[in-house]
Amino acid sequence: MTTATAAAAAPKTMKRVAAARFFAPLLKLRNGDFSAAVERVRQLPEIFYCRLGPRRVVYINDAALMEALLVKNHKHYHKDSGYDALRRVLGNGLLTSEDAFHLRQRRMIQPAFHKKRVDNYAACMVDYAERMARGWQDGSRLDIHHEMMNVTLSIIGKTMFNAEVGAEAARVSEALETVLRYSERYVINAVGNFFDMLPIESTRSVHHALATLDTEMYRIIDEHRASGKDTGDLLSMLLQAQYEDDGTGMSNEQLRDECITLFLAGHETTAIALSWTWYLLSQHPEIEARLHEELDAVLQGRSATAEDVERLAFTRRVFTESMRLYPPAFGFGRQAIRDNSLEGYAIRKGDNMVASPYMMQRLPQYFEQPDTFDPDRWLPERSAQLPKFAYFPFGGGVRKCVGEAFAWMEGILLVATVAQHWKMRLAPDARIAFDPKVTLRPRYGMPMFVEKR
Numbered sequence: 001m002t003t004a005t006a007a008a009a010a011p012k013t014m015k016r017v018a019a020a021r022f023f024a025p026l027l028k029l030r031n032g033d034f035s036a037a038v039e040r041v042r043q044l045p046e047i048f049y050c051r052l053g054p055r056r057v058v059y060i061n062d063a064a065l066m067e068a069l070l071v072k073n074h075k076h077y078h079k080d081s082g083y084d085a086l087r088r089v090l091g092n093g094l095l096t097s098e099d100a101f102h103l104r105q106r107r108m109i110q111p112a113f114h115k116k117r118v119d120n121y122a123a124c125m126v127d128y129a130e131r132m133a134r135g136w137q138d139g140s141r142l143d144i145h146h147e148m149m150n151v152t153l154s155i156i157g158k159t160m161f162n163a164e165v166g167a168e169a170a171r172v173s174e175a176l177e178t179v180l181r182y183s184e185r186y187v188i189n190a191v192g193n194f195f196d197m198l199p200i201e202s203t204r205s206v207h208h209a210l211a212t213l214d215t216e217m218y219r220i221i222d223e224h225r226a227s228g229k230d231t232g233d234l235l236s237m238l239l240q241a242q243y244e245d246d247g248t249g250m251s252n253e254q255l256r257d258e259c260i261t262l263f264l265a266g267h268e269t270t271a272i273a274l275s276w277t278w279y280l281l282s283q284h285p286e287i288e289a290r291l292h293e294e295l296d297a298v299l300q301g302r303s304a305t306a307e308d309v310e311r312l313a314f315t316r317r318v319f320t321e322s323m324r325l326y327p328p329a330f331g332f333g334r335q336a337i338r339d340n341s342l343e344g345y346a347i348r349k350g351d352n353m354v355a356s357p358y359m360m361q362r363l364p365q366y367f368e369q370p371d372t373f374d375p376d377r378w379l380p381e382r383s384a385q386l387p388k389f390a391y392f393p394f395g396g397g398v399r400k401c402v403g404e405a406f407a408w409m410e411g412i413l414l415v416a417t418v419a420q421h422w423k424m425r426l427a428p429d430a431r432i433a434f435d436p437k438v439t440l441r442p443r444y445g446m447p448m449f450v451e452k453r
């Protein structure tokens with residue numbers, strides 16, 4: 001054993017923090033206020049645990065330990081029970097499957113998300129953003145979050161299935177929305193299963209929504225299979241893909257699970273990132289002005305393209321910084337499936353591990369003035385020294401977001417396309433708070449006045 005390995009494995013003591021001390025500020029999260037929790041976490045050690053009944057909840061407050069959890073030691077963990085609810089909706093898709101099954105699916109699906117492929121979707125992203133903005137009237141009041149949800153939904157519908165937004169897509173989206181509410185109920189409520197047995201209205205609508213979702217998905221899959229054509233969408237690619245080990249393709253059931261997963265994971269997160277970006281820009285006119293300057297200089301009034309994404313350096317920094325302050329997936333969990341040593345800290349089988357991009361990305365040891373919106377902190381000379389997992393809005397390791405390249409492309413192109421011609425002004429009566437269930441949704445939407453530039 002080398003000295004370095006021996007040092008890494010040397011046992012360390014993990015501090016126990018009284019559950020009341022850690023969880024009391026967390027209760028405020030439910031009201032959409034994270035500030036107390038951030039303050040508390042900043043005072044706590046790099047790793048600590050609380051007891052919740054027989055369980056230990058281990059919180060990771062350090063970038064190197066986060067890397068160990070998500071990358072180095074990933075084999076010792078599964079997703080936590082928070083994902084059980086999603087599993088009931090998404091089946092055994094990428095987000096919810098585990099181990100060898102997950103890896104096999106990941107190898108099959110990942111090529112569809114390589115940058116070159118994703119570049120092909122740029123025109124569609126810009127087209128839908130332009131269509132959305134064409135429907136706006138100067139000075140009108142809109143719920144910008146609603147607009148972002150609609151446009152990202154249209155984009156994922158088109159890029160995944162080549163489906164235009166119409167009655168069908170609306171049905172799918174409505175069913176998804178109901179199903180999402182359902183999965184949240186399970187995430188939040190440990191006795192969720194109990195609801196399933198009750199003939200209550202919400203349970204009936206969930207069953208109806210799941211049935212609608214399945215019908216629509218299988219119909220879309222059947223049509224694609226029957227046509228045998230590569231229509232350039234993600235589903236066509238998935239239909240053609242073959243497993244490396246035996247050369248077969250995915251079954252309809254597996255395709256259903258993967259499609260619903262990608263559809264669901266692929267639009268709300270980006271919509272949330274965009275909504276908070278518009279909010280931040282509306283609160284920082286000097287940054288907004290610099291953004292406009294870049295867009296005018298680079299685009300000179302024409303529509304943005306995939307090639308522009310590299311040129312729009314400040315736009316990228318704005319979007320990066322927005323996801324630092326408001327990471328759409330603000331926290332996620334793992335459960336240890338066996339005892340293991342996390343850089344010398346003893347983790348026991350069954351421990352619940354908490355990973356929070358929101359909290360980590362506001363730690364002052366990594367980010368000067370961590371609560372300030374400062375896109376220039378992402379200038380290469382200022383961000384070069386940052387530890388890898390001080391910023392991880394897309395997670396990391398084998399479970400890292402498969403749609404990351406898609407999300408960057410979509411986020412940057414949508415900010416560019418909209419801000420090129422429009423400014424957003426937050427409505428004076430807007431209530432800003434989180435609705436922190438699975439993602440960092442703005443609880444009361446994002447009411448804004450849109451002004452033509």
Ligand code: HEM
Nearest residue numbers: 094095265266269270329332393394395399401402403407
């Ligand atoms: C700003 C936008 C997005 C954010 C912040 C985001 C965030 C994340 C995070 C944090 C994870 C890891 C969760 C964990 O480890 O427990 C994840 C996984 C995933 N994301 Fe995203 N995501 C975004 C956009 C997308 C898009 C556009 C797609 C697809 C089109 C997508 C599909 C997925 C899938 C399938 C997984 C599971 C990957 C696996 O476990 O192999 N995401 N995402």
